[in-house]
Amino acid sequence: MHTSVATAAAKRVWTDSENLWLELTDGRQLSVPLAYFPRLLHATPEQRAQFELSGGGTGIHWEEIEEDISVAGLLCGIGDRKKTA
Numbered sequence: 001m002h003t004s005v006a007t008a009a010a011k012r013v014w015t016d017s018e019n020l021w022l023e024l025t026d027g028r029q030l031s032v033p034l035a036y037f038p039r040l041l042h043a044t045p046e047q048r049a050q051f052e053l054s055g056g057g058t059g060i061h062w063e064e065i066e067e068d069i070s071v072a073g074l075l076c077g078i079g080d081r082k083k084t085a
Contacts, residue, residue, distance in 0.1 A: 008058070010022045010024055010025070010060065010071050011025045013051060013060055015040065015048045018034060020032045020033075030074060037079065038080060039065045039067045050063070050064055058070060
């Protein structure tokens with residue numbers, strides 16, 4: 001099965017103390033350092049666990065910490081682009 005970056009979707013998401021993990025619908029697994037996303041890095045494990053998949057798995061949203069990540073962006077190596085004070 002071939003999935004383009006634009007249509008890649010997550011079916012499972014989890015974190016450990018250092019990484020954000022995704023299992024994609026095409027069977028691939030992806031690991032991204034939490035350091036790419038300071039809000040996730042500084043969130044508690046409980047806050048990291050409170051997310052929802054959006055767009056059929058093309059996005060991940062954490063309401064409490066105001067973080068949104070696209071699966072396509074992760075596959076392209078794009079980290080947090082928000083300016084934080």
